[in-house]
Amino acid sequence: MLGTFRDYGLDTDGDSKYNFLVIEVDVNITDTGNYTITGWLTDKNDQDICYTEVKDNLNEGHHNLSLRMKGEFIYQHGIDGPYKLGYVTLRNDDHDLLDNYRNAFSTKNYTYADFQTPAQLDISISPTSYNFGNIAVGSTKIQAFTITNTGSVDLVIGNLSITGMNASEFSIQNDNCSGQTIAPSRTCTVDVKFSPTSTGAKSATLNIPSNDPDKNPLSVSLTNAEASSTNGKSGGGGSCFIDTVWSFVKKESQR
Ligand SMILES: [Ca+2]
Ligand SMILES: [Ca+2]
Numbered sequence: 622m623l624g625t626f627r628d629y630g631l632d633t634d635g636d637s638k639y640n641f642l643v644i645e646v647d648v649n650i651t652d653t654g655n656y657t658i659t660g661w662l663t664d665k666n667d668q669d670i671c672y673t674e675v676k677d678n679l680n681e682g683h684h685n686l687s688l689r690m691k692g693e694f695i696y697q698h699g700i701d702g703p704y705k706l707g708y709v710t711l712r713n714d715d716h717d718l719l720d721n722y723r724n725a726f727s728t729k730n731y732t733y734a735d736f737q738t739p740a741q742l743d744i745s746i747s748p749t750s751y752n753f754g755n756i757a758v759g760s761t762k763i764q765a766f767t768i769t770n771t772g773s774v775d776l777v778i779g780n781l782s783i784t785g786m787n788a789s790e791f792s793i794q795n796d797n798c799s800g801q802t803i804a805p806s807r808t809c810t811v812d813v814k815f816s817p818t819s820t821g822a823k824s825a826t827l828n829i830p831s832n833d834p835d836k837n838p839l840s841v842s843l844t845n846a847e848a849s850s851t852n853g854k855s856g857g858g859g860s861c862f863i864d865t866v867w868s869f870v871k872k873e874s875q876r
Pocket of ligand 1: 632633634635636637638639640737
């Protein structure tokens, strides 16, 4: 049977923000076995925040188990406490419902900002695109790019690559980024070399895969002077985006 409850905030990484709201549950067991306690956390208006469970093999007698509610969920919910254990259940190995309570417990008066800010995965690069300008056939130009971890957790970078129409005329050099783990606010650098083998508009894309879910891969446009002047002429003062799409459509239709 479920007994009394207590709560406290638990900071596991020393940044003074609670990684967990822990609700301790006293439980009285009459038969030794495996048990699961599941708790649903709600705000004071009965809106769900998250749920968690704790499983353990318990001997007959009194025990104290901890439900660890993830702090990030509480922060994201954005409502100050007190929070409530809106529903809690005790089940055995056969999933039989042995005990349950609604609105079992109300926590202390936390504010949501007491809890952990969600981890942010953010990659950025400078420059965000590059035009190598007018490079004669047979000569080369090298441009450096700096990748920065602008998030709050480690950025894991995969293998950089160059793809696109003229990929073979661009190459990656001095790659200090591929396969590296970049700490927050830290940077890595990579060079891209452009060596045109013929005249005309050239374009390719530098691809940077990483664990940033909304920019994977991060794409950097690589062009030369002819590529940009082609786009400029065909547009007649229209938007660059439409010019680019139109020249792409034309190239596709010529195939
Ligand atoms: Ca913390
Ligand atoms: Ca991101």
